Amino acid sequence: MLELDLQSHKPLREVVYEQLKIQIMEGKIAPGTRMMEVNLAEEMGVSRTPVREAIRKLEKDGLVVIEPRRGAYASDISVKDIIDTLVVRENLESLAAGITATSITEEQINDLEKIAKDYEIAIKSGDVEGMIDGDESFHKMIVIFSENKTLIQLSETVQELALRFRYLYYDDFSRYQAMPEEHQKIIDALKSGDPQNATQVAANHVNSLKQFVIDEGDTAFRSHSK
Numbered sequence: 001m002l003e004l005d006l007q008s009h010k011p012l013r014e015v016v017y018e019q020l021k022i023q024i025m026e027g028k029i030a031p032g033t034r035m036m037e038v039n040l041a042e043e044m045g046v047s048r049t050p051v052r053e054a055i056r057k058l059e060k061d062g063l064v065v066i067e068p069r070r071g072a073y074a075s076d077i078s079v080k081d082i083i084d085t086l087v088v089r090e091n092l093e094s095l096a097a098g099i100t101a102t103s104i105t106e107e108q109i110n111d112l113e114k115i116a117k118d119y120e121i122a123i124k125s126g127d128v129e130g131m132i133d134g135d136e137s138f139h140k141m142i143v144i145f146s147e148n149k150t151l152i153q154l155s156e157t158v159q160e161l162a163l164r165f166r167y168l169y170y171d172d173f174s175r176y177q178a179m180p181e182e183h184q185k186i187i188d189a190l191k192s193g194d195p196q197n198a199t200q201v202a203a204n205h206v207n208s209l210k211q212f213v214i215d216e217g218d219t220a221f222r223s224h225s226k
Contacts, residue, residue, distance in 0.1 A: 016046060017054035024063045024074050025160065027167040035064060035072040063164075077165065082213050085161045090206040092155050093139055097186065097202035098195040099146040108145050112187050115141060120180040132166045138183055142190070142202070182208070 010018075020040070023029040035055050041048045055072050058064040066072045100108075115138045122130030136159060143155040182205050189201040 011050075012046060013050040013053040013057075016044060016050045017057050019044070020051075020054050020058060021061070021063060024058070025164045025167065027164070029074050031074050031076045033074045035074060037072075079213060081161075082165050083210060085158060085165065086206055086210040086213065088158050089139075089162060090203050090210065092151065092158060093143065093206055094199045094203035096143040096146045096148070096151055096155065097190065098199035099148060099151075100142055101190050101193055101195045101198035103147075104145055104190050104193075108141075109187065109191060112138065112141060112190070116180060116183045116187065119183065123177060123180065132163070135166070135179065136163060142186070 020029070020035075029035075035058075037048045037051050037055070041051045044051070055064055055066070059066050059072070063075055064072050065075045115134060119131065119134030119138060121127075122134050140155070140159060143152055146152070185201050186198070186205060189198040192198070
């Protein structure tokens with residue numbers, strides 16, 4: 001059952017859109033699932049109109065594909081999609097690390113170390129939601145600390161795509177065992193105040209994940225292709 005925040009002051013179409021988006025991003029609406037307006041409207045307790053409008057907006061986001069005479073479907077994702085996103089992440093996050101290294105404060109370092117510690121605890125306890133949230137928060141925080149509004153905006157879009165990959169594709173979180181060490185290397189690079197070092201370390205981190213996907217994508221990730 002899809003639950004809506006009907007107390008929200010946003011237009012109903014926006015509430016429906018946001019809820020469907022979350023469901024798709026988290027894999028609760030799996031790739032290839034047909035987005036039946038009637039069924040969704042019944043589940044959400046709304047008319048078909050806001051559902052139809054939400055689906056059209058989701059199509060613009062690339063989360064839904066509308067095919068003539070076949071209807072709307074949650075969009076599929078390929079290993080190439082992951083690699084394409086990681087290429088962009090590598091460039092944006094390394095840029096953010098370089099900028100942040102020149103001005104990062106002790107308080108900001110403490111914030112990153114707290115996130116990194118919570119992330120490590122989530123790994124040890126097998127808390128998948130905690131792992132996903134911790135990994136996303138760590139990288140997002142570094143971008144925010146850059147205080148570059150354009151970079152922050154672009155990164156938010158890319159992080160949304162990366163979030164969907166995390167929910168849909170990881171069968172085995174064993175690779176995350178090495179993540180705390182990699183995150184600590186980034187923190188140490190930021191502490192050094194050397195923008196070139198921070199840029200390189202951040203780039204290496206994302207590039208290692210990209211190489212992992214290239215080398216083992218067929219076996220390490222679930223296939224959702226039809």
